[in-house]
Amino acid sequence: MLELDNISASYGKVAVLQGISLTVPEHQLVTLIGSNGAGKTTTLRAISGMLRPQSGQILLAGEDISTLPSHLIARRGLAHSPEGRRIFPNLSVKDNLIMGAFLRLTGKRSRGDVAGDIERVFTLFPRLKERHKQLAGTLSGGEQQMLAMGRALMLNPRVLLLDEPSMGLAPKLVEEVFATIHRLKAEKITMLLVEQFAAAALEVADYGYVLENGKIALSGTAAKLRKDSAVQAAYLGGGS
């Protein structure tokens, strides 16, 4: 469904990604793990068009999207819940979700049941329902994180990119986020997940890639990576 072929990207002169190749098959959950600054966020940004890669191809359902701007990539069904939440502070919680469905409401993607999908997000995150009229900028960090994830779901995406959906959440909420990811996986949503809780990510994922200094150092089924001694030492040691 999503395929990166030898992607390189940089900020100014600093090369950050040096030939990344990875595949996210349809209906599967793939996770990308790596230490801080490895280039995980940059990889997701390259995929969703927030950053134009210098070389390489990104195929979404067989079509190269590596040169398209974000809004055209979204039209092809890719949703990205970015690092740092990036919700719209001056819009209400509900309007943020409506923005997630912008393409469906404006006829660029099939409309489906937008109201029903908003209710579904509210079922996933009841705290958002209680606050649906509140300006999103006044939500707590954790609530904003839920909103960012809910907003991405509102596209009815073919592929969903999640960048640290549990960042800054209390342990109880981290569990909830992973429960949500499990549920999305059961709904067969194709996902690429970046997570600081590598153990939990490898628990839910089908397949994993380990990113080190802008290169894929290791990859394999999640089960295999969980047992890999190098991965255990570097990313799972004593962690959650």
Add this chain to the structure above:
Amino acid sequence: MSILFQLIFSGISVGMIYGVIAFGYQLTFATSKTLNFGQGEALALGALVGLTAINFIFGTIWGTYIGVGWSYLLMIPLVLVFGFLQGTVVERLGVRQAITIKSEAGWIMSTIALGIIFKNLAENIWGRDGLKFPSPLPEAAMTVNLGFAEFRVQPMELAIIFGALAIMLAVEFFNRKTVFGKAVIATANDREAAGLMGINTTRVISFSYALSSLTAAFAGVLVAPITLTGATMGVVLGLKAFAVAIIGGLSSGMGVVVGGLILGITETLTGYYISSGYRDVPGLILLLLVLAIKPSGLFGRATIKKL
């Protein structure tokens, strides 16, 4: 007492014009952190196009039946469409490239240049003299009696206040209640994230320029009947509205209205009680005060440095 009310009322009417133009600055600043320094010329062009349109409509065989008032109302949609298109031209030629290459000052020069070009164009088409704009409302002042005070107002001044409020409320309503309007707010909040939603933010910025010039053109036909219409009529208005935008802040519609009223009222009061020669001074002092107290400016740090 009566004269005070009269002055305040005139100040409100002038202030609403400043407010509407400043509102236009704010529309594009919100989405793109840039603004059109040719806003005064957009106003003048709107008024001149309106003048030609109203004379044309009134000049047709129906003119005598519908009168100037209806001719004026029929002219307004044409002026709005013209302003809208003029704004997209400014964005396309003067701003888009600067935004793409993240030039911090390029748009300042290019919008000033476009303003000059538009002004020259207008001078060539309509001449250099101030032209009389037919007034859609009686020009004689009405007497307003508040019991404790009695003062005279020109009907057109009232129309300016209501017209200015109406256009601002219409734009605010659009932004708050429609999906496209929410997309404008989303783009203003976080352009990259708005792109992730599938919003074509380049289009949104172009649209905000269109709306900005539309409001300026509308302001042009609002003031035209009580002033002389010509290519340079917007220069001072545009500058004062810029001061209002800085005083009131470029982030809230409320701010520019309040800023406009403050400036408009201090001007008329100074003009009467001190000297008409000092009319512009209090506004400038206010501007300097705001800049001194909030050195980063209500305008945002990066931009003010470049200015």
